[in-house]
Amino acid sequence: MSYIDGFVIAVPTANKQKFIDHAKQGDSVFIDLGATRVVECxxxxxxxxxxxxFRKSVKAKEDETVVFSWVEWPNKKTRDAAMQTMTDWMEHPERADPRMDPEKNPMPFDGKRLIYGGFAPIVEVGDKA
Known part of the structure; x- marks a missing residue:
């Protein structure tokens, strides 16, 4: 069964394009590590x-927009292996994928206010297009 990682972030509205660029680069790592889909809203x-x-949950300011994102994995085992790879990169930055390097791909938002969690689907209705 699939597994979902969900995220809620407050992004400065003026940084929309920076966020899109950051997400495209970083999200490709999830795909390379086995994710089947990444959606940034x-x-x-x-x-x-x-x-x-949502705004209160991330303490969004007037000049910020809330972003809701998720990563779909084929199963929890694949997700856990990907997360272990990323944890290893944090412990050994010399081995890290450059797309995850905060110097080369800085977060255009306050990462301390990011909310995330892993979720096991219990009901699915409709087409998975």
Missing amino acids: WGDEVNDGEITD
């Missing part, structure tokens, strides 16, 4: 909630 209708919402 720029906030379009992200409403304020009464108690909580």
Whole structure:
């Protein structure tokens, strides 16, 4: 069964193209490590909630846009192997894929406010196009 990594990020709206460029370069690493699909979604209708919402979850400022992203893996085993590879790169940066080098591909957002997690699908409806 597939496995999903999900992300919510606050990106300065002025950095939209920088984010797209960063994502294209970094997301290709996920594909090379076995992901079947990566989707990056720029906030379009992200409403304020009464108690909580996407904007509050990442402490988005007025000049920031919320990005919702996910990485689809064929299974958790493939995802865990990819994450282990990336962990190894952090411990041994000389072996790291240059696309993941923060000097060459800096994050155009505050990574400390990124929310992420791994999810096991329990219901799927519709075509997986």
